[in-house]
Amino acid sequence: MSSDIKIRVHQLSKIFFRKNSSVHAIRDINFEVKNGEFVCLLGPSGCGKTTLLRILAGLEKPSGGSYEMIHGDRNKPLQSMIFQEKGVIPWMTVEENVAFGLRMRHAPKNETKERTDYYLKKVGLWEFRKLYPSEISGGMKQRASIARAFANDPEILLMDEPFAALDEQNKYILQEELLSIWEETKKTVLFITHSIDEALLLSDRILLMSAQPGTIVREKIIDLPRPRKIASVRSNPKMGKEFVDIWKHLQEAVNGNLKGATTSLPNEVY
Amino acid sequence: MEKEVIMAASQPVAYERKKWEKSQKKQNYYRTLTLFSPITILALWEVLSRTALIDPRFFPPPSTIIVEFVHLAVNGNLSSHVMISLYRILGGFFLGVIPGILLGLLIGMYKPVRYTFQPLVMALMPIPTLALMPIIIIIFGITDFSKMVTIAGSVFFPVCINTAAGVSNIDPIFVDVAKNYGAKSKDYFFKIALPGSLPVMMEGIQMGQAIALLTIVAAEMIGANSGIGYLIWMDYKAFILKGMYVGLVIISFFGYFFSILLRFLQRRLIPWQK
Numbered sequence: 281m282s283s284d285i286k287i288r289v290h291q292l293s294k295i296f297f298r299k300n301s302s303v304h305a306i307r308d309i310n311f312e313v314k315n316g317e318f319v320c321l322l323g324p325s326g327c328g329k330t331t332l333l334r335i336l337a338g339l340e341k342p343s344g345g346s347y348e349m350i351h352g353d354r355n356k357p358l359q360s361m362i363f364q365e366k367g368v369i370p371w372m373t374v375e376e377n378v379a380f381g382l383r384m385r386h387a388p389k390n391e392t393k394e395r396t397d398y399y400l401k402k403v404g405l406w407e408f409r410k411l412y413p414s415e416i417s418g419g420m421k422q423r424a425s426i427a428r429a430f431a432n433d434p435e436i437l438l439m440d441e442p443f444a445a446l447d448e449q450n451k452y453i454l455q456e457e458l459l460s461i462w463e464e465t466k467k468t469v470l471f472i473t474h475s476i477d478e479a480l481l482l483s484d485r486i487l488l489m490s491a492q493p494g495t496i497v498r499e500k501i502i503d504l505p506r507p508r509k510i511a512s513v514r515s516n517p518k519m520g521k522e523f524v525d526i527w528k529h530l531q532e533a534v535n536g537n538l539k540g541a542t543t544s545l546p547n548e549v550y
Numbered sequence: 551m552e553k554e555v556i557m558a559a560s561q562p563v564a565y566e567r568k569k570w571e572k573s574q575k576k577q578n579y580y581r582t583l584t585l586f587s588p589i590t591i592l593a594l595w596e597v598l599s600r601t602a603l604i605d606p607r608f609f610p611p612p613s614t615i616i617v618e619f620v621h622l623a624v625n626g627n628l629s630s631h632v633m634i635s636l637y638r639i640l641g642g643f644f645l646g647v648i649p650g651i652l653l654g655l656l657i658g659m660y661k662p663v664r665y666t667f668q669p670l671v672m673a674l675m676p677i678p679t680l681a682l683m684p685i686i687i688i689i690f691g692i693t694d695f696s697k698m699v700t701i702a703g704s705v706f707f708p709v710c711i712n713t714a715a716g717v718s719n720i721d722p723i724f725v726d727v728a729k730n731y732g733a734k735s736k737d738y739f740f741k742i743a744l745p746g747s748l749p750v751m752m753e754g755i756q757m758g759q760a761i762a763l764l765t766i767v768a769a770e771m772i773g774a775n776s777g778i779g780y781l782i783w784m785d786y787k788a789f790i791l792k793g794m795y796v797g798l799v800i801i802s803f804f805g806y807f808f809s810i811l812l813r814f815l816q817r818r819l820i821p822w823q824k
Contacts, residue, residue: 337730361730367723371745371822380741381731412822432731 286436286468287313287336291345293493294331304493305331308345311487311496315352318462318469320479322526323489324534329472330440332494336470337361337438352435357385360434365445368413368421368428375400375409377424381432399427402461419450426454430461437462439471443478452510455481463507476526481513488526490533498529610792618792619799628781632800635766635777638694639804642701643762647755649702650709654751657710658717659743671710679703680768687773697769697777704765705758712754716747749823752816759808763801 292309295302306328313319321329334340336347337359351358360381368377376383378400382392400406403423413421422442429437442458443451455478462469473479479486480502488498500522504513513519592612598604599611622628656663657671679686679700686703690696720742728742770779778797785793 334726337726339726339729357732359730361726363723363727366721367727369724369727369742371748371820372741380727383741384728384731384733384737414822428731 284314285312286315286317286350287311287470288348288350289332289336289345290347292332292335292342292347293344294328294335294340295343307493307495309494309496311499313468313470315350315468316466318471318482318484320471320473320483320486321489322473322476322479322486322530323494324491324530325474327489327491327533328494329489333361333438333440333470333472349436357381357432357434359436359438360429360432362425362429362437362439362442364441365418365421365425368424370413373410373412374405374416374420374424377413378405378409378427378431380428381434385432395431395433399431402430403427403457419446419454422446422450422454423457426458426461430465430467434467436468436470439469441472441474444474451478456510458482459506459508476523476530477514479526480519480522481508481510486526488529497533500526607789608791610795615792615795615799619796622793622796628796631777631781634694635770635779636804638697638770638777639701639762639766641694642698642766643705643759645698646702646705646762647709647758650706650754650758651713651751654710654713654754655717655739655743655747657714658747659739664714668714671707675707675711680765680772683769683772692773692775697766697774700769701762701765704761708757708761709751709754712757713747713751716750716754717743719750720746748820752812752820756809756812756816759812760805763805763808767797767801 289309289311293307294305296305309332311319321332323329331340335342336349339361349358369380372380375396379392379396382395387395397406400409403426405420405423405427408416408420413424416424422445425442443454446454459482471479471482473482483502486500486502487496488500489495490497502522504516504519595604595609596611596613599606599609619628653667653671657667658664682703683696683700686696686699690699724742724746728738733741766777767779767782770777771783774780778800782794782797785791785797
């Protein structure tokens with residue numbers, strides 16, 4: 281039965297129209313995400329993956345096609361987005377940031393407090409809850425951002441390269457933390473990244489995207505057992521092969537794009 | 551060997567302490583500079599005036615100004631002028647600041663409001679409200695309220711423009727966050743637009759405060775029979791320059807006091823800014 285499907289995207293396209301040129305950001309995107317599945321959208325920068333996520337997050341309207349997100353429990357919000365590091369609101373304390381979603385949907389006070397406190401402790405920000413974002417590090421800000429989304433308790437989490445701005449060590453730590461929080465909630469996740477390692481570590485399934493106009497060109501099932509740890513994923517020879525395979529694809533996508541750009545240069549240049 | 555270890559442990563602390571003491575001394579030195587510059591100027595003024603190297607009729611010695619100040623204060627005459635000016639300043643300040651913030655927020659938040667009012671605000675801003683005083687007096691009479699309106703007219707513009715700029719400078723990512731987490735327009739207003747625009751808005755209010763003081767003196771010079779501006783003007787016309795200087799000193803004190811008050815308020819209202 282198809283009732284297990286949580287997100288269904290059909291022939292989705294987005295065109296950014298300007299006076300003299302229109303850019304086809306994504307074209308004819310089709311995919312489905314199952315309930316409780318962790319899916320990574322992996323592609324080179326500029327492939328329109330953020331545009332796709334913004335459409336699903338309700339921040340952008342598609343130009344063509346349709347998408348559907350099945351809202352199971354009406355008491356919970358459908359989706360929440362985890363933004364990049366600067367999505368933490370500077371004039372709210374860490375605590376207020378984490379409670380933001382619950383406050384916006386006017387959840388009962390005791391539920392707000394309970395969930396906020398739980399996730400503050402969960403991401404290790406309890407001692408820092410009264411501080412402002414300007415007083416904490418980038419890694420801690422991203423923890424707050426993750427806690428804010430999980431505290432809001434949506435059915436679907438949309439993540440827009442949440443760890444891209446972090447240094448390596450922080451990134452690894454947060455990836456594992458994300459996995460451990462996710463494993464206890466089993467929410468449906470659509471995660472955008474340009475990092476192959478990240479996609480291999482986190483996802484059940486990887487959707488590979490080509491560069492502009494962005495389309496999904498391949499799909500990879502990652503059937504590693506969970507819970508996963510960075511060390512075990514890294515040392516798995518099968519994952520090494522997958523890495524190379526994906527890398528080749530991305531290389532082609534990027535080079536193909538460059539080649540296209542070169543041939544389209546006007547002749548006068550030479 | 552042991553001796554070396556001890557050396558290594560104690561020396562750096564002593565070294566850093568010395569450095570710290572030095573920087574403290576420097577800080578004291580700077581503070582002294584700040585304190586001494588006005589004192590030196592006043593002393594110089596006193597000497598030059600007493601020795602008549604500068605005309606004591608125009609520049610009476612500061613000591614006599616202080617005497618005059620005490621004299622006026624004891625007379626009871628001064629405090630009534632100060633109070634009435636303060637009343638007009640505060641009334642006019644709030645009469646300008648509150649509409650300024652409201653319209654500024656609306657301009658910043660809603661494009662139709664922006665396109666309707668921004669050009670008007672820009673076009674009206676350069677007109678000195680003081681030049682409109684005759685009309686203001688015709689409408690409101692020679693009342694306290696007419697001074698308040700004049701002040702409000704001058705204060706309104708920097709506050710309005712800064713507030714609008716404050717709102718439109720809010721990073722669009724916070725608008726996205728609010729939207730994605732389902733913020734209603736009331737929540738958006740109080741949680742995003744208002745606090746997000748506060749830092750720039752406060753700069754506008756600080757400017758408004760300075761403009762209010764400039765305006766009150768001039769307004770009271772033109773059409774009033776009380777207040778500090780009136781005092782300055784009457785003493786000037788009667789050539790009692792000591793009295794005029796007393797008025798100027800009071801205005802200067804007001805400006806200083808209000809600035810400090812607003813800085814304090816700013817730290818309280820914007821605790822997230824370092």
